[in-house]
Every structure is written in C-alpha cells, then in structure tokens.
Amino acid sequence: MGASEEIEVLIRAKYPILYVVTYEERRTEEAVQRVCQNLSRSLHTWSVTQGMRPHVNRVSGPVKPSGVLPGELEALALVHEAPEFTVFLLKDFHPYMKDYRVIRLLRDLAARMRGRSQTLILCGPTLILPPELEKDITVVEFPLPTAKEIEDTLDKVSSAVKTNPSVNAELEASERERLVKSAQGLTLDEIESVFARSLVEKKKFDVEAILHEKQQIIRKSGILEYYAPDSKIKDVGGLELLKEWLDKRTKTFTDKAREFGIPAPKGILLLGVQGCGKSLVAKAVAAHWNLPLLKLDVGRIFGSLVGQSEENIRKAIKVSESVAPCVLWADELEKGFAGVGGSGVSDSGTTARVFATFLTWMSEKTSPVFLIATANDVSALPPEMLRKGRFDEIFFVDLPDEGEREQIFSIHIRKRKPDISKFNLKTLAKATEGFSGAEIEQVVVGALYAAFDAGRQLQQKDLLAEAKAVVPLSVMMSEDIEELRSWAQLRTRPASKREG
Ligand SMILES: Nc1ncnc2c1ncn2[C@@H]1O[C@H](COP(=O)(O)OP(=O)(O)OP(=O)(O)O)[C@@H](O)[C@H]1O
Numbered sequence: 153m154g155a156s157e158e159i160e161v162l163i164r165a166k167y168p169i170l171y172v173v174t175y176e177e178r179r180t181e182e183a184v185q186r187v188c189q190n191l192s193r194s195l196h197t198w199s200v201t202q203g204m205r206p207h208v209n210r211v212s213g214p215v216k217p218s219g220v221l222p223g224e225l226e227a228l229a230l231v232h233e234a235p236e237f238t239v240f241l242l243k244d245f246h247p248y249m250k251d252y253r254v255i256r257l258l259r260d261l262a263a264r265m266r267g268r269s270q271t272l273i274l275c276g277p278t279l280i281l282p283p284e285l286e287k288d289i290t291v292v293e294f295p296l297p298t299a300k301e302i303e304d305t306l307d308k309v310s311s312a313v314k315t316n317p318s319v320n321a322e323l324e325a326s327e328r329e330r331l332v333k334s335a336q337g338l339t340l341d342e343i344e345s346v347f348a349r350s351l352v353e354k355k356k357f358d359v360e361a362i363l364h365e366k367q368q369i370i371r372k373s374g375i376l377e378y379y380a381p382d383s384k385i386k387d388v389g390g391l392e393l394l395k396e397w398l399d400k401r402t403k404t405f406t407d408k409a410r411e412f413g414i415p416a417p418k419g420i421l422l423l424g425v426q427g428c429g430k431s432l433v434a435k436a437v438a439a440h441w442n443l444p445l446l447k448l449d450v451g452r453i454f455g456s457l458v459g460q461s462e463e464n465i466r467k468a469i470k471v472s473e474s475v476a477p478c479v480l481w482a483d484e485l486e487k488g489f490a491g492v493g494g495s496g497v498s499d500s501g502t503t504a505r506v507f508a509t510f511l512t513w514m515s516e517k518t519s520p521v522f523l524i525a526t527a528n529d530v531s532a533l534p535p536e537m538l539r540k541g542r543f544d545e546i547f548f549v550d551l552p553d554e555g556e557r558e559q560i561f562s563i564h565i566r567k568r569k570p571d572i573s574k575f576n577l578k579t580l581a582k583a584t585e586g587f588s589g590a591e592i593e594q595v596v597v598g599a600l601y602a603a604f605d606a607g608r609q610l611q612q613k614d615l616l617a618e619a620k621a622v623v624p625l626s627v628m629m630s631e632d633i634e635e636l637r638s639w640a641q642l643r644t645r646p647a648s649k650r651e652g
C-alpha cells in the first residue's frame with residue numbers, strides 16, 4: 153500500500169490526527185488533495201506564513217480570526233470550529249509540538265474529532281511526538297518517489313525540452329533504467345532540479361551528475377557517509393572462506409536473481425581481533441559487488457536531543473533503503489549498542505528503543521541493503537543481536553596464519569612498488585608470528601622509512617629489523633584474544649581456512 157492509499161484508509165476510518173513525516177510537502181499536499189477529491193472532503197491548508205486557506209466556514213458563518221492568539225493556536229481553534237467532512241493539512245507543525253498548550257489542544261481535538269468525519273494532518277520533515285500524544289496520533293511514513301514516479305518526472309522534463317534542438321533528451325532503454333535507478337533516493341523536487349540542471353549543463357541526461365547529487369543528500373543526512381570505492385578484494389590477504397562466501401553472492405543483487413526467487417542476502421557480522429582486515433573487507437566488498445557503500449556512524453545516532461536518536465536511526469534506514477541496492481557498513485557496532493538492557497547509564501530507554509528499531513529492521517527488511525557490521529568485543533554486544541536470522545552469518549576474523557601473512561606482505565610491498573621477487577616472503581611470515589595485518593603494514597612502512605633514510609632501495613633486512621622491533625598487540629592482549637577465540641569457536645564461522 154502506498155502512502156496516499158494509507159492516508160485514504162485512515163481518513164475513511166476516522167482516525168483523528170495523522171502525522172506525515174516527509175520533506176516532500178508538495179507531493180504530500182498533492183496526494184492529500186487527490187484523497188480529498190475521492191472522498192469529497194474539503195481540504196484546508198495551513199502554514200505559518202499563509203495562514204489557513206481557504207477560510208473555514210462554520211454553520212453560522214465564517215470564523216473571524218481573533219488576532220490575539222499565536223498563529224498555530226488559532227489554526228487549531230479553527231479546526232475545532234469546523235464542520236464535518238473537512239480535512240486540515242498543517243505544514244511544518246513540528247516546531248510547535250513542544251508547546252504544552254498545543255499538546256493539550258491537540259488532545260482535546262483528538263477526543264472531539266474521534267468518530268467524526270474530520271481529519272487533521274500534520275506534516276513536516278521530522279517527527280516530534282510528545283508522549284501525551286502518542287496514542288492520539290497516527291504516524292504515516294511518506295516514502296520517497298518510486299521508479300514509476302521518477303519515470304513520469306523524466307518524461308515530463310524531457311517533453312518540455314523536446315523542441316529545443318541544442319538539447320538531447322533521447323535515452324536508450326538501458327540508459328533510462330540506469331538513470332531512474334540512480335535518481336532513487338532523491339525527493340521529487342530534487343529529481344526535477346537535477347534533471348533540469350543536467351540538461352542545462354551537459355545538454356543531456358547525465359547519470360554521473362545525478363550520482364553526485366545523491367552523495368550530497370547522503371552527506372546531509374549526517375549519520376551516513378558515502379564511501380567512494382577504493383579497496384579491492386585482491387587487497388585483502390587471507391580470509392579465504394569469507395571471500396568465497398562473498399564471492400558466491402556477487403550476482404544476488406541483480407534483478408535476474410530476484411526473478412529466480414533468490415532473496416537478497418541480509419548481511420554479515422565480522423567479529424575479531426583488531427587490525428585484521430574487518431573494515432578493509434567491508435570496503436572491498438562494496439567495490440567487488442559494484443554497489444555504493446554507506447557507512448553508518450553508530451556513535452552519531454545517539455544525538456544529544458531526546459527523541460533525536462530514534463529519528464536518526466529511522467532516517468538512516470530510510471536513506472539506505474532508498475539508495476538500495478547498497479552495502480551499509482556499521483563499523484564498531486558495539487560502540488553504539490553497548491549496554492542495552494544493562495542498568496549502566498540511564499538514558500530513559502533511548503538506546504534500547506533505537507536498538508529495537510534496528511533489530512526489527514534487520515530481521516524484516518526485504519530491500520537489498522547488505523549490512524556489514526564489525527565488532528571487536530562480543531561481550532559488549534547484546535545477545536539478541538547475535539541470534540539466528542539477524543545476520544546471514546557471523547564470521548570470526550582471527551590473526552593471520554603464516555600463509556596469510558605471506559599474502560599480506562606481498563600485498564603491502566607491491567603497493568609501494570619495490571620488486572617483489574627480491575624478498576623472501578616465507579622468512580618474513582615466519583618472523584612475524586602473532587602480527588595482525590595492520591602491524592604487517594606498519595612493518596613495511598617502517599622499513600621503507602629506514603631504507604629511504606639510508607638512501608637506498610628497500611631490502612629484506614630492513615623488513616626483518618623492523619619486525620623485530622615491533623611487539624605485536626597480540627602478545628600484550630593474549631588473554632583477551634584467547635577468550636574471544638574460545639567464544640567464537642562455538643558461535644561463529646571462521647573467516648580463514650586453517651590446517652589442523
Ligand atoms: N588481511 C589483510 N590483508 C591486507 N591488509 C590488511 C589485512 N588486515 C589488515 N590490513 C591492513 O591493516 C589496515 C587496518 O585494517 P582494518 O582497519 O581493516 O582492521 P580492522 O579489523 O577493522 O581493525 P579494528 O578492529 O581495529 O577496526 C588495513 O587498512 C590494511 O592496510
């Protein structure tokens with residue numbers, strides 16, 4: 153069911169107050185207008201700048217504005233006076249939702265309107281719902297435009313320039329599909345503007361320009377960060393089992409897989425020792441699958457304002473779904489969701505609620521958003537998170553074994569371009585027992601400095617000297633790592649092939 157059908161049903165079922173959460177006022181207004189036409193209701197629209205339009209007629213004649221009340225209270229008073237078969241759309245009403253008088257008036261209105269053919273619709277970009285009103289207001293999510301709506305807009309824009317000889321608005325079927333896909337996640341206004349801008353600047357519809365615009369939007373959301381693909385799967389050493397698993401799913405995000413009946417994979421949790429390539433894999437997978445990578449800032453979800461955190465997580469989910477298919481990367485998950493259900497800091501249940509929203513989404517989501525979560529510390533993660541069905545798989549990323557260390561050396565030496573055949577990788581791997589991938593990278597970088605300082609090319613002995621000087625973290629944290637390993641043995645799948 154689309155949002156306008158939902159609104160229609162709610163109006164017919166005499167729900168007194170609806171709250172439509174959206175940036176798209178124009179689209180909302182158009183949808184409400186259509187619904188009102190269908191149901192023969194008269195629509196009155198209010199905004200702080202325009203006041204109520206058209207005027208409200210009482211049975212006993214028009215209501216005169218008293219001129220003494222602030223606008224928002226006046227508006228609610230008008231609703232109170234209005235006859236049946238009316239719908240009120242109040243735009244950007246969220247700033248007033250903190251005023252105790254507004255809250256009380258809305259409660260009174262809800263009681264009065266219940267069972268009458270009268271509906272009040274609040275509309276704004278953020279949801280501010282005081283607890284007193286939770287039971288009286290129904291929240292409607294107004295989704296971003298569908299592919300069909302984007303196509304209609306595309307047709308509208310291109311037919312407007314049809315007679316202009318300097319512009320080429322022609323599109324082949326495949327280009328058209330790509331364009332529509334790339335515009336998903338923008339509001340209709342944004343889509344119209346970016347299409348028009350592309351025609352003015354490039355004289356044609358340009359996918360790159362639209363993708364650029366989309367990165368803007370993601371950035372503006374504040375909680376998600378758009379990552380340009382830089383790492384590749386071949387930059388990741390070892391972790392063969394994990395790579396195989398991921399490789400098998402490369403084609404599952406295509407329409408073809410969907411038609412075949414394969415559901416899009418949900419996501420994985422990478423759990424493990426610091427610096428062994430968890431974040432690296434997340435970045436590489438997105439590039440390998442050719443999907444946009446969105447990084448979720450788990451810490452920033454918990455904004456300082458009450459109610460903001462829930463709003464944030466909903467927004468992040470919505471934006472990522474609108475960009476789908478994509479990879480959503482929740483790095484260091486335990487930092488955000490630590491202590492849920494514990495009695496630690498009291499944040500009146502905000503963390504728990506945000507967490508619940510996230511969990512529900514994880515188990516119910518059908519949109520092709522592939523979640524890659526990473527964590528170092530399982531004890532900090534709430535057990536519900538690890539239950540079956542949330543993630544497709546939980547992988548344990550351990551310290552690299554000898555063979556893997558060889559690969560990692562090879563990757564990092566090659567990256568800095570010295571001739572790889574001059575190095576004995578086996579000896580290097582043997583000399584770095586207990587080193588993480590990050591530490592091996594440090595050895596290579598440190599050795600490069602030494603060689604540069606001595607004014608010559610990098611040599612095997614620089615690497616060995618550097619390796620000797622480093623005490624790997626795994627030595628200092630051997631107990632923690634052992635504990636993590638034994639926990640992981642029973643509950644997770646290893647990311648690497650291990651002999652023995
Ligand atoms: N398996 C690996 N292959 C190649 N390089 C690696 C590997 N593991 C780590 N590295 C190097 O170390 C860097 C840091 O690794 P990464 O950030 O992926 O570790 P992590 O597992 O996410 O650690 P943390 O738990 O501290 O976040 C990588 O950018 C990469 O250069």
Ligand SMILES: [Mg+2]
Binds near residue numbers: 430
């Ligand atoms: Mg990391």
